[in-house]
Amino acid sequence: MTAIKVGVIGAGAWGTAMSMFQAQQGNTVTIWAYETETVQAINEAHCNKTFLPDHALPYNVHASADLIGTVREHEVLIMATPSHVTRSIIQQIRDVVTENHRFVILTKGIEQSTAQLMHEVYEDTLGEGPTIAVLSGPNFAKEVASGLPTAAVLACRDVQIGKELQQLLSGPAYRIYLSQDIVGVQIGGTVKNVVAIATGICDGMGLGLNARAALICRGLAEIKRLGVLMGGQSETFLGMSGVGDLVLTATGSLSRNYTLGKALGKGETLEEYMANKKSVAEGVKNAVSVYELGQKYDVEMPICEAVYDILYSGLTCKAALHRLLERDLPETE
16 A cells, blocks of 8 residues: 555554554654653654653654644544543644545544534534544554554445545554444443443452453443444444453453552542543543433443442442342343
8 A cells, every 4th residue: 555644643552552553554654742742752762751651663753743734734634632632622623624634533432511422523523524434442552552463443434435544554463344333333432441440340349250241241231222222233332342342441451441440449539549640541531421321312321320420429339239239130131
């Protein structure tokens, strides 16, 4: 494939890993970072010392603090901004976005104030001009940066552009599947963050592997129930962005959501855990939006509701466990 210029918006671990990957594919990459020290470190030391310190960046990765310029100069934009700042970023670049732009959204989250999925935030702000795609799946940034075998799914309503982006994003150790289910792919990638907090709590409390497996299974049922009601396709939740991402995030030691949950299960408060953290696990904010969506669509989501109440209503982990176990016995799975 012919080398192109790729812009990456957001220099966290995932944005940095994707910059590395694209550069290794022969593309020229500009990564926009909010922090001036991150821009300086990438350009001078070829390393993102804050978010991916153990990986040297190729010399064809350049960092910039000029958001507007980065968007204006790159038609393919990989968007790795946290969900809670996404709308403000899109509003800043709105005037330089054209119908030729291709946005690949890496963000796994729901906007708290509106309960909109990320593609809805983009469309709400930019209109119907540019093409929106979503990349999701069981991907830890460190492993992608290390070149370990990884797979993901790219959701794009435009089949032809989806295939073009699939070619761009794929590599020898990175296999991309295609989907048109942009809603289902995002629901899987978002709600799993909340379920992962629950499995972390389970392990922190020492409840055993049986309990963790049951939480993952029932968590997937909650994801699927909500996703289908919101317009997602049932089969999506058995794929990379559903069960794949859930298993990884709900069991992996590199998962910030699982790690947070484990600390809560051991007795730490959210405030104590977050005191020395540079970034917030997405599940903390997702828990609010998922709770609101569950109420809006009248979906039974006891695990996600328990996580919400632990984080925001003072429910103890022990009380949450009792609440889950004391529910009426189900007639079907």
